[in-house]
Amino acid sequence: xxxxxxxxxxxxLELIVKYVVPYVAGRSKIxxxxxxxxxxxxxxxxxxxxxxxxxxxxxxxxxxxxxxxxVSNSFGKIISEGAYKEExxxxxxxxxxxxxxxxxxxxxxxxxxxxxxxxxxxxxxDLLSLQTVGYGFSLIVCKNVLLHFQxxxxxxxxxxxxxxxxxxxxxxxxxxxxMPEEVSHLFEQMTSGGHLFRKIEGPR
Ligand SMILES: C[S@@+](CC[C@H](N)C(=O)[O-])C[C@H]1O[C@@H](n2cnc3c(N)ncnc32)[C@H](O)[C@@H]1O
Numbered sequence: 001x002x003x004x005x006x007x008x009x010x011x012x013l014e015l016i017v018k019y020v021v022p023y024v025a026g027r028s029k030i031x032x033x034x035x036x037x038x039x040x041x042x043x044x045x046x047x048x049x050x051x052x053x054x055x056x057x058x059x060x061x062x063x064x065x066x067x068x069x070x071v072s073n074s075f076g077k078i079i080s081e082g083a084y085k086e087e088x089x090x091x092x093x094x095x096x097x098x099x100x101x102x103x104x105x106x107x108x109x110x111x112x113x114x115x116x117x118x119x120x121x122x123x124x125x126d127l128l129s130l131q132t133v134g135y136g137f138s139l140i141v142c143k144n145v146l147l148h149f150q151x152x153x154x155x156x157x158x159x160x161x162x163x164x165x166x167x168x169x170x171x172x173x174x175x176x177x178x179m180p181e182e183v184s185h186l187f188e189q190m191t192s193g194g195h196l197f198r199k200i201e202g203p204r
Contacts (some may be wrong), residue, residue, distance in 0.1 A: 001037035002068070006084075007045050008090045009143065012172050015196045016046070017053045022168050023052075024138045027104045030062040033126060033137045033164065035127055036145030037066035040120065041080040041088070044112050046141065047119045048100050059119075059143065065133055067125035067199040082112035125156050132164040143174045162186045165199045172196050 007013065024030045032050075034043040043066040051059055057159055068075050083104040101110040111117075115123060125133055127145070138160045146154050158180065171187060173179075173195050179187060187197035 004038035004041050006041040006089060008042065008091075009175070011048050012143070012194060012196060013045060016141075016170070016172055017049050017194060019190055019198070020139050021050070023168065024062075027058075027138070028061055029136075030058070031134065031137045031166075032062070032139045032141070033065045033122050033133060034066045035125075035126070035140060035142040035161075036063055037068050037075070037079075037122070039075050040066065040122075042066075042118045042143065043079070044082070044116060045092075045183055047098050048114045051100075051116060051119075052096070052105045056118045062119055064120045064121045066071075067133055068122075069126050069128075070124045073124070076122050076124065079120060080117075082117040085109055090170050092175075111154070112168045120131075128153060129159075129202045130160050133194070135164055135176065136166045137164050137169055139164055139170045139172070141172045143172065145174075146174060146177050148196065151180065153181045158183045159186075162199055162201065164198065166199055167199065170196060171199065 001147055002188060019075065034046060037043045043064045047064055050062055086108050089101060089110055100113050100116050102113060104111040121132065127139065149157065165171065175195050179197065186200055190196045190198060
């Protein structure tokens with residue numbers, strides 16, 4: 001089973017809010033791709049952070065396309081139900097837990113509220129197909145996934161992300177990986193301590 005948890009990397013979530021929320025202001029469509037989303041804690045954490053930082057009106061235009069290889073073919077059901085065991089929810093800041101989770105019918109389970117659940121659309125997808133799930137993304141998040149790939153595969157997957165991003169769109173990747181040299185000219189790093197990058201246009 002894929003390892004993941006809610007609010008796994010608060011530092012990157014906060015960087016995303018700082019840079020991406022002003023970037024998407026005023027857009028009629030705000031598309032986010034969470035690539036390698038596992039069972040849903042990551043896309044739901046992202047949706048909560050955006051709900052907290054955007055106006056209610058702007059949040060209506062927000063969608064996360066959450067994808068995973070999902071060898072067990074079980075993530076779709078888990079994500080669409082949005083119900084998680086109480087122990088899995090312990091790291092969620094109390095204020096967000098109170099606001100965005102409700103007891104589920106099953107004892108010991110809590111469900112993400114519809115306002116957040118409706119924002120996450122799940123699809124099975126293999127990143128190594130090098131086929132994007134769409135274009136014009138404001139943000140692509142791919143964390144704790146790239147380490148599973150060969151160096152050459154990482155380069156090609158990141159090139160695909162670059163093509164899938166809207167002009168000036170953002171890409172967040174895992175802290176443990178360096179941006180490969182072959183693609184570093186395609187992105188600008190937002191802060192030296194964080195793995196948030198902005199797409200640079202120009203020759204590829
Ligand atoms: C360690 S989990 C990371 C989950 C989440 N991004 C996080 O950081 O908490 C790695 C995920 O990558 C997915 N994965 C591995 N290879 C993949 C591929 N080729 N295409 C899409 N997803 C893949 C796995 O199924 C797994 O859910």
